[in-house]
Amino acid sequence: MGVRFNREYxxxxxxxxxxxxxxxxxxxxxxxxxxxxxxLDREEQIEYMCTLADDIFYGLGAEPTIEIGEGKVQYDxxxxxxxxxxxxxxVHLVKLV
Incomplete structure (x- = not known):
């Protein structure tokens, strides 16, 4: 199972x-x-977070919830x-469609 989306990746x-x-x-x-x-400067932190987001996105295809630091990410x-x-x-809802 993967994360289904219709927005620009x-x-x-x-x-x-x-x-x-x-x-x-x-x-x-x-x-x-x-x-x-x-x-790290702000731009470097943003790059790290986008790399983490990419990894989590694919991880959510196998695990619907992933813990990160003091929080978690959940695919609905x-x-x-x-x-x-x-x-x-x-904190935030990221729309996939």
């Missing part, structure tokens, strides 16, 4: 990357320490969205 990854950057300790996915993450195939949560709060 680059737009989905961009939206996911932006939302993933709002998750506390998201940099732990790269085995980075907070100090290393904070040394019925509503054609990806939900990105921090703690117990929905």
């Amino acid at each position: 680059r737009d989905i990854v961009r939206d996911m990357g932006h939302a993933l950057g709002q998750i506390d300790n998201c940099y732990e996915s790269f085995a980075m320490e907070r100090a290393d993450w904070e040394e 195939s019925v509503n054609h969205v990806i939900r990105i949560w921090t703690d117990a709060q929905v």
Whole structure:
């Protein structure tokens, strides 16, 4: 099973990357320490988040929920969205169609 989508893939990854950057300790996915993450400039952080978004997108095809830092990402195939949560709060809904 894969994640079904009808939007431009680059737009989905961009939206996911932006939302993933709002998750506390998201940099732990790269085995980075907070100090290393904070040394990166904003553009580098965005590139990391888009790479993470790409990996998560394909991972959601096998696992409907993936934990990232202090949050999680969940694929909702019925509503054609990806939900990105921090703690117990929905941060962002990424539309797939």
